[in-house]
Amino acid sequence: DAGVIQSPRHEVTEMGQEVTLRCKPISGHDYLFWYRQTMMRGLELLIYFNNNVPIDDSGMPEDRFSAKMPNASFSTLKIQPSEPRDSAVYFCASSFQGHGYTFGSGTRLTVV
């Protein structure tokens, strides 16, 4: 298995633009998590899904952020409109029954 695959690895965008981050979880995993990492706040859980259904989105910072999981093999995190304070590394992770996560390599987002 290739592990959790995130794309793109790096994204630089202008303030106000829409940004879409993508994640392909490990086949067979039933949980998917989106995290944001910053120096000040560390790893913050944004949202997680179980069997493609959002379970907890309390970490989504505001309405500009949305996440979808249309099927078991794909998820997106969208920011619209993007702001400079959204600059961070965004990680996707998947898990089987919630036991131990496997993280992707992350997407480094820079909003200028």
Place this chain on the structure above:
Amino acid sequence: DQQVKQNSPSLSVQEGRISILNCDYTNSMFDYFLWYKKYPAEGPTFLISISSIKDKNEDGRFTVFLNKSAKHLSLHIVPSQPGDSAVYFCAASARAGNNRKLIWGLGTSLAVNP
């Protein structure tokens, strides 16, 4: 409010010696604890975990100790190797019901010097 605290941002150890990374938590509902290791430009990777029904779990060079009364856990690496140089994150969860949410510390950067 930081529910999981790693009070040492960095630690430097000589190769072959013991590395001890500490973690404190405030939420008494936490019943499952994990340690992850992270190299630059990569996602965190799972290292070792411990359930609250245990006070020690060992896996090769890595041992995690849990002191529930003190709400404290530690990760011991013996002997430390240069390849262990990474950022180590402590994470905790309260697994009641269907909750699979992990709460993370800010990490401790470990440098193992040859």
